[in-house]
Amino acid sequence: MKPSGPIPPDFVRRDGALMIGGRSADAWVDIAGDTPLFVYDSAIVRDRVARFRAAFPGVSLHYAVKANPHPPLVRAIGSLVDGIDVASEGEARIALDAGVDARHISFAGPGKRDRELAMAIEAGITLNLESAGEADRALAIGRGIGRTPRLAVRVNPDFELKGSGMKMGGGAKPFGIDADQAAAVVGRIVTGGGDYRGLHIFAGSQALDPQALIEAQASALRLAARISSESRIAPPGVNLGGGFGIPYFANDLPLDERMVGDALSAALVLRDPILGDTEFTIELGRWLVGEAGVYLTRIVDRKMSHGETFLVVDGGLHHQLAASGNFGTVVRRNYPISLTNIRDMTKVEDVSVVGCLCTPIDRLGDHVGLPEAAVGEVVALFLAGAYGASASPQAFLGHPPPREITIDGTGIL
Numbered sequence: 049m050k051p052s053g054p055i056p057p058d059f060v061r062r063d064g065a066l067m068i069g070g071r072s073a074d075a076w077v078d079i080a081g082d083t084p085l086f087v088y089d090s091a092i093v094r095d096r097v098a099r100f101r102a103a104f105p106g107v108s109l110h111y112a113v114k115a116n117p118h119p120p121l122v123r124a125i126g127s128l129v130d131g132i133d134v135a136s137e138g139e140a141r142i143a144l145d146a147g148v149d150a151r152h153i154s155f156a157g158p159g160k161r162d163r164e165l166a167m168a169i170e171a172g173i174t175l176n177l178e179s180a181g182e183a184d185r186a187l188a189i190g191r192g193i194g195r196t197p198r199l200a201v202r203v204n205p206d207f208e209l210k211g212s213g214m215k216m217g218g219g220a221k222p223f224g225i226d227a228d229q230a231a232a233v234v235g236r237i238v239t240g241g242g243d244y245r246g247l248h249i250f251a252g253s254q255a256l257d258p259q260a261l262i263e264a265q266a267s268a269l270r271l272a273a274r275i276s277s278e279s280r281i282a283p284p285g286v287n288l289g290g291g292f293g294i295p296y297f298a299n300d301l302p303l304d305e306r307m308v309g310d311a312l313s314a315a316l317v318l319r320d321p322i323l324g325d326t327e328f329t330i331e332l333g334r335w336l337v338g339e340a341g342v343y344l345t346r347i348v349d350r351k352m353s354h355g356e357t358f359l360v361v362d363g364g365l366h367h368q369l370a371a372s373g374n375f376g377t378v379v380r381r382n383y384p385i386s387l388t389n390i391r392d393m394t395k396v397e398d399v400s401v402v403g404c405l406c407t408p409i410d411r412l413g414d415h416v417g418l419p420e421a422a423v424g425e426v427v428a429l430f431l432a433g434a435y436g437a438s439a440s441p442q443a444f445l446g447h448p449p450p451r452e453i454t455i456d457g458t459g460i461l
């Protein structure tokens with residue numbers, strides 16, 4: 049048997065039944081009509097926002113829609129956070145449709161096409177510029193349509209977020225403008241008639257070590273001060289990035305966000321005077337929504353092969369690629385996994401939970417310990433709230449898309 053990750057403490061059982069919000073997981077399947085089903089509990093997201101507010105007083109919080117663009121979830125989050133970060137025209141439309149004020153939406157991401165720049169400038173969305181060329185195109189488009197573009201500079205930092213699952217800064221990167229060229233682009237925005245909004249410094253993702261985040265935020269503050277002194281322009285805002293991780297695997301410990309918040313508060317007190325009036329933002333995706341989601345998939349077949357037991361389910365990597373270990377991970381490890389109903393904990397068996405796709409990589413649980421389960425029972429995969437349905441190859445093999453619901457208490461939003 050191999051270990052699987054820790055089930056978030058937000059989930060409890062009542063008489064063996066897994067509860068999500070105020071109902072059992074099986075009740076949500078009945079309400080939604082079928083499996084496979086993603087359930088996102090907005091109460092858990094609210095709790096994470098409250099934890100952020102307590103740990104980071106005076107710092108703005110943005111939600112990175114990339115983590116989960118389910119419109120009812122974005123609507124729920126939109127009213128709790130100070131802004132939304134998007135990375136495409138499609139995500140921008142989701143944020144606008146959710147009722148988020150365009151002035152609180154920022155748009156980062158390489159390869160923005162002219163029509164995307166025009167749409168953002170027209171709407172009043174802030175563009176986080178990824179290159180000097182993009183700055184020139186945005187300024188020209190703004191002049192062409194008679195609108196002043198709101199422009200920030202995304203910096204490719206000259207440091208990295210240590211221990212992060214996905215590095216997005218340090219060295220040659222497709223993201224942002226190299227730190228030593230950033231001041232020149234800031235100057236170009238101002239002389240070119242743009243509305244300069246500030247700097248965006250994102251160094252990486254999925255960090256659980258508070259010390260690594262503390263160092264990255266301190267480095268981001270120093271870099272923002274250096275670029276601003278070089279350009280002699282005080283930034284209205286500095287986005288310090290995010291990268292807060294969640295514990296996916298056995299032996300992962302949850303991030304101590306208060307430790308990070310205390311250190312940032314101390315660093316902000318001592319910040320360079322050029323950042324005196326700057327508004328600071330942290331942008332988070334998975335830390336806000338990852339633990340709020342559960343993927344529910346029903347056992348279709350149970351079989352033995354060479355002494356191994358396989359539970360074959362109606363879902364798979366086409367909905368929850370990350371749990372199969374094929375979304376940016378080097379070594380495949382088990383996400384937290386369980387059954388929606390546990391009657392007898394004494395009969396735990398070693399099983400592999402595999403999806404319905406005809407490929408050997410469709411494995412959602414590898415030699416996990418589950419109570420004896422029969423065809424028709426439902427498997428719950430946790431940590432499915434971020435990079436699940438929208439980050440998986442849904443068209444692969446032609447199965448139907450998953451159902452998705454965002455809930456609050458006992459109702460669907």
Ligand SMILES: *Cc1c(COP(=O)(O)O)cnc(C)c1O
Nearest residue numbers: 112115250253254291332333334
């Ligand atoms: C992906 C991304 C995020 C969100 O990362 P999480 O790990 O989900 O918090 C935030 N900002 C930028 C620029 C990103 O590319």
